[in-house]
Amino acid sequence: MEQPWSWATRPPHTWRWALAVLVLLCAACGHETGTGLERVRRAGVLRWGGDAQGGEPYVMEDPEQVGGVRGFEVELADALARELGVRAAFVQNDWSNLIPSLDRGSFDVALNGLEVTPARAGRVLFTRPYYVFQQRLMARLGDARITDLASLRGKRVGTLANSQAWDLLLRVGAQALPYEGVQEPYIDLEEGRLDAVLLDDIIAERYGQTRPRLRVVGDVGEGHYAIAVRPGEEDLRAALDAALTRLARSGELRAIFQRWHVDDDAEQRMVDWTEADTKALLADTSTAHLGWGQAVLFLQAAGVTLLVSVLAMAVAIPLGVLLALARLYGNGVVSRASTLYVELLRGTPVLLQLYVLYYGLAGVLRLDALSASVVGLGLNYAAYEAEVYRAGVQAVPRGQLEAALSLGMPLRLALRRVVMPQAFRVALPGVTNDFIALLKDSSLVSVISVVELTKRMTITAVDVRSWLVPGALCAALYLAMSYPLARLARRLEARLERG
Amino acid sequence: MIDVKELRKRYDGQAVLDGVSATFARGEVVALVGPSGGGKSTFLRCLNGLESFDAGSVRVGGDTLGPGCGRSQGAVLGRIRQRVGFVFQQWHLFAHRTALGNVIEAPVFVRGLGVREATERGRALLARVGLSHRESAYPAALSGGEQQRVAIARALAMDPEVLLLDEPTSALDPERVGELVDLLAGLRAEGLTMVAVTHEMRFARELASRVLVLHGGRVIEEGVPDEVLTRPNHARTRAFLGLDRSARG
Numbered sequence: 001m002e003q004p005w006s007w008a009t010r011p012p013h014t015w016r017w018a019l020a021v022l023v024l025l026c027a028a029c030g031h032e033t034g035t036g037l038e039r040v041r042r043a044g045v046l047r048w049g050g051d052a053q054g055g056e057p058y059v060m061e062d063p064e065q066v067g068g069v070r071g072f073e074v075e076l077a078d079a080l081a082r083e084l085g086v087r088a089a090f091v092q093n094d095w096s097n098l099i100p101s102l103d104r105g106s107f108d109v110a111l112n113g114l115e116v117t118p119a120r121a122g123r124v125l126f127t128r129p130y131y132v133f134q135q136r137l138m139a140r141l142g143d144a145r146i147t148d149l150a151s152l153r154g155k156r157v158g159t160l161a162n163s164q165a166w167d168l169l170l171r172v173g174a175q176a177l178p179y180e181g182v183q184e185p186y187i188d189l190e191e192g193r194l195d196a197v198l199l200d201d202i203i204a205e206r207y208g209q210t211r212p213r214l215r216v217v218g219d220v221g222e223g224h225y226a227i228a229v230r231p232g233e234e235d236l237r238a239a240l241d242a243a244l245t246r247l248a249r250s251g252e253l254r255a256i257f258q259r260w261h262v263d264d265d266a267e268q269r270m271v272d273w274t275e276a277d278t279k280a281l282l283a284d285t286s287t288a289h290l291g292w293g294q295a296v297l298f299l300q301a302a303g304v305t306l307l308v309s310v311l312a313m314a315v316a317i318p319l320g321v322l323l324a325l326a327r328l329y330g331n332g333v334v335s336r337a338s339t340l341y342v343e344l345l346r347g348t349p350v351l352l353q354l355y356v357l358y359y360g361l362a363g364v365l366r367l368d369a370l371s372a373s374v375v376g377l378g379l380n381y382a383a384y385e386a387e388v389y390r391a392g393v394q395a396v397p398r399g400q401l402e403a404a405l406s407l408g409m410p411l412r413l414a415l416r417r418v419v420m421p422q423a424f425r426v427a428l429p430g431v432t433n434d435f436i437a438l439l440k441d442s443s444l445v446s447v448i449s450v451v452e453l454t455k456r457m458t459i460t461a462v463d464v465r466s467w468l469v470p471g472a473l474c475a476a477l478y479l480a481m482s483y484p485l486a487r488l489a490r491r492l493e494a495r496l497e498r499g
Numbered sequence: 500m501i502d503v504k505e506l507r508k509r510y511d512g513q514a515v516l517d518g519v520s521a522t523f524a525r526g527e528v529v530a531l532v533g534p535s536g537g538g539k540s541t542f543l544r545c546l547n548g549l550e551s552f553d554a555g556s557v558r559v560g561g562d563t564l565g566p567g568c569g570r571s572q573g574a575v576l577g578r579i580r581q582r583v584g585f586v587f588q589q590w591h592l593f594a595h596r597t598a599l600g601n602v603i604e605a606p607v608f609v610r611g612l613g614v615r616e617a618t619e620r621g622r623a624l625l626a627r628v629g630l631s632h633r634e635s636a637y638p639a640a641l642s643g644g645e646q647q648r649v650a651i652a653r654a655l656a657m658d659p660e661v662l663l664l665d666e667p668t669s670a671l672d673p674e675r676v677g678e679l680v681d682l683l684a685g686l687r688a689e690g691l692t693m694v695a696v697t698h699e700m701r702f703a704r705e706l707a708s709r710v711l712v713l714h715g716g717r718v719i720e721e722g723v724p725d726e727v728l729t730r731p732n733h734a735r736t737r738a739f740l741g742l743d744r745s746a747r748g
Binding site for chain 1: 547549573576577578580581584585587589591592593594595604605608609653654657
């Protein structure tokens with residue numbers, strides 16, 4: 001077995017020069033047809049894209065080698081490179097963006113549990129498959145309602161977006177929820193936030209079947225992993241096809257699978273695989289088209305974005321006011337606690353906060369995804385609102401408070417009737433600004449499986465194989481929400497100014 | 500009415516009030532005079548608890564304010580402030596309320612008066628200070644003199660027994676000072692107790708029944724205006740009033 005590439009086995013300087021020149025050339029001339037294989041051979045490197053976060057057993061970081069990776073796909077890439085007479089080099093890339101990154105030339109091939117779907121088959125060149133997997137349905141132990149695919153109608157089912165499983169779920173009328181990680185759907189299933197999870201058997205075995213409170217319902221379909229090559233590089237695909245077939249026939253492919261415990265009887269089909277099988281598998285390149293149905297989905301997603309933003313702001317504003325007042329007028333402990341809150345929530349990523357709230361605290365605090373989104377964004381934005389209001393309160397001359405106190409108003413009444421209304425005027429532009437920022441930040445809640453506008457856009461873009469129209473639609477909807485808001489705020493400001 | 504005992508306050512190591520004692524009787528009008536930095540304004544602000552002090556006490560009716568301004572004094576402060584009105588040098592009208600809104604704010608929200616009744620009384624007070632026609636104007640649209648009269652009406656709306664005025668003439672055109680004196684003379688005739696910090700000797704002479712001279716955080720002289728302002732005993736007072744050339748330099 002060949003050693004995976006590492007800095008310890010880095011090429012001599014001449015190679016690196018050649019590589020650099022080649023990269024420049026490629027950048028200059030863009031995609032050339034039929035030169036894929038040539039380019040790889042000349043560089044002596046097959047750069048393959050994958051996401052080490054996908055984890056065991058596909059590709060994961062090698063604990064014994066800093067910067068190195070291991071996994072059955074790492075061994076497969078090494079074997080393929082050897083067949084081509086080159087070396088394999090892993091390029092880390094976010095899994096959901098593997099295809100766009102392949103398109104723009106970040107690596108030669110994408111090889112990371114990429115399932116052959118009609119939408120993808122229409123966008124990239126797929127090699128013959130290297131692995132057959134089962135679509136494994138899992139549910140909670142005590143939940144007898146889930147018996148087969150048909151029983152999923154109306155149920156909440158987690159899976160990966162833009163997968164065959166996703167299409168399958170939509171076809172049977174299930175409520176499909178998109179996940180990006182492999183652990184999260186099973187956590188949510190255990191917590192009762194999902195009724196079932198439909199994922200590849202490799203994933204189910206490692207991340208789902210290890211959980212004692214879950215059970216396997218059954219396998220409801222199968223899919224194939226294949227390697228994605230840039231359109232136009234037919235020669236590279238042909239070379240990879242031939243190499244895969246050689247590896248399968250020689251028994252090396254299944255040997256790799258066995259080493260990583262992903263081998264099963266079905267993989268014999270990879271050994272017996274023919275070109276006709278490939279043709280049949282890749283025949284379907286049907287693409288979804290943007291129609292009224294998609295437009296309705298976009299509007300729904302925009303509704304989710306607006307709902308999450310408005311409710312989160314409704315949490316953030318009162319809490320922000322309280323925090324600002326606590327900081328300015330509270331006693332030592334209260335004031336310091338408020339400062340700590342602001343610095344903590346403002347100084348850490350909201351993405352992390354959402355993860356902690358939704359998954360980290362799942363044992364103590366069982367929030368559904370939408371509530372967690374509202375609470376998470378609300379708590380985070382409260383920190384920003386606190387600062388906006390603090391600035392607002394400090395902009396109100398001290399004499400205003402003294403005048404109110406001198407009339408016998410208690411501090412709270414004076415703040416409520418005299419200081420805060422004036423502070424609000426000062427704070428209004430900042431609050432508007434934050435609200436518009438929140439509208440866009442709300443796209444972060446897609447990490448906890450809420451389909452809002454941006455997520456809807458990415459799902460549709462992959463389905464219809466174009467980012468242009470979904471992107472424009474998405475931008476238009478965001479603008480349609482934020483612009484009227486900005487206008488409204490300006491009008492309110494003008495009215496307060498006159499007042 | 501107000502009884503002040505041995506008030507002391509230090510600020511940045513400097514004694515601002517260095518043991519001031521004074522008594523203000525009902526219906527009295529007292530002018531606080533003295534050189535700048537003599538502690539006049541600080542003393543005035545202590546009288547309704549806008550300023551805390553380190554030692555001594557301020558008694559208003561049956562309520563006594565002690566050193567510091569802890570939460571425990573909140574109720575006392577509230578009662579005292581309702582009996583002791585304050586007119587600021589810069590008036591500090593509520594910028595987001597109309598003239599009438601400024602006047603009715605405290606009666607409605609502190610006293611719990613109905614809006615209709617408060618409005619009726621507020622209008623009467625604005626009429627009294629000659630500003631009926633300006634009731635719906637916002638502070639930014641009012642002249643300095645008008646703002647001051649609204650501030651006086653706002654303080655009077657709480658029916659105070661004492662009115663404290665900080666430098667009431669300092670931001671007024673000279674011709675407006677006469678109007679202010681007339682207005683305050685009317686209040687004096689109704690028996691309102693007033694304590695005013697002033698630099699305007701004519702104002703002190705025409706309105707005050709007594710003058711206190713503060714210097715270096717102490718009362719160095721007091722008496723009826725004619726006495727103190729024309730034949731002061733203390734060299735500092737003479738210097739301040741410009742009566743004694745030798746003490747000036």
